[in-house]
Amino acid sequence: MIVGLTGGIGSGKTTVAKLFSEYKNVAVYIADIEAKKLMxxxxxxxxxxxxxxxxxxxxxxxxxxxxxxxxxxxxKEKLTILNSIVHPEVKKHFQKFVLKNTKRDYILYENAILFESNNTSFCDVIISVFVPLKVRIQRVISRDNTSESAVLQRMKNQWLEAKKLLQSNYIICNIKLEDTKNQVAKIHNILTKNKT
Known part of the structure; x- marks a missing residue:
């Protein structure tokens, strides 16, 4: 089973992916990190x-x-060109990763542009990480030492939050870490058919 994990910039997808990776029977693939390595x-x-x-x-x-x-x-045109170079290679790389991890309960595929890059087709389940816009902007400003206008410019290239949430099987509200951990545990239990 392939579980897609996505969310807007600054929503804390990496934090959520790390929480899932703490379960031994889960393989985690972070598309952005792998894409950078491949580039x-x-x-x-x-x-x-x-x-x-x-x-x-x-x-x-x-x-x-x-x-x-x-x-x-x-x-936008240059972004499309870059994506057309990167995405096919990442897709091939991910397919190899899936073959290596067939014995795991599920594979978590973390991708910021899961919907935008049309990668939802090979996901059995989709989880979106949600955080209010103001919080996301603040997180990115302090994380990347950038300006609000630069963050908003990057957000323009992602789908609107509501559109993603409507097409997700699960939504994780990532504001307080303890709450996030509980939500991850709950979803993991459902996905592995464990009883809480």
């Missing part, structure tokens, strides 16, 4: 990114994330 290690991806964004896209053989982010978060 640095895949020769195919590197050459496509350089061809599209120029030599500056890599600095000391590592992806120049700030340079790329400045381009794609201000240009």
């Amino acid at each position: 640095n290690s895949s020769i195919i991806m590197k050459s496509k990114i350089i061809k599209e964004f120029g030599e500056e896209a890599y600095k000391d053989n590592q992806l120049n994330r700030e340079f790329i982010a400045n381009i794609v978060f201000n240009d």
Whole structure:
């Protein structure tokens, strides 16, 4: 069983994914982390990114994330191009991960743009992490040392919260850590058919 985990920027998806990873019978795949690794290690991806964004896209053989982010978060067309390079490779990588983890109770697939990238089709269950907009903005500002306008610009590239929530099987309200832990435990019990 593949469980998709998503949520808007600053909702705390990584925190929720970590809570799920504490269960030994769960395999967790964080698409963003794997995509970054692949962008640095895949020769195919590197050459496509350089061809599209120029030599500056890599600095000391590592992806120049700030340079790329400045381009794609201000240009929807460039974001689409980057996604068309990255997503197919991440998808292939994830398929290999699934094959390696078939004995687990379920695989948690954490992806910020699960709906936007049309990756819900291979998920059996979808969980959305929800946090009020003001809280999300504050979290991202302090986490990334950025401005409110920069955060709002990045949010423009994600679906509206309500649209995601309506298409999710479960919603985790991630404001207080203790409450979040309880919600994760409850969902895990349902998914593994344990009785609470």
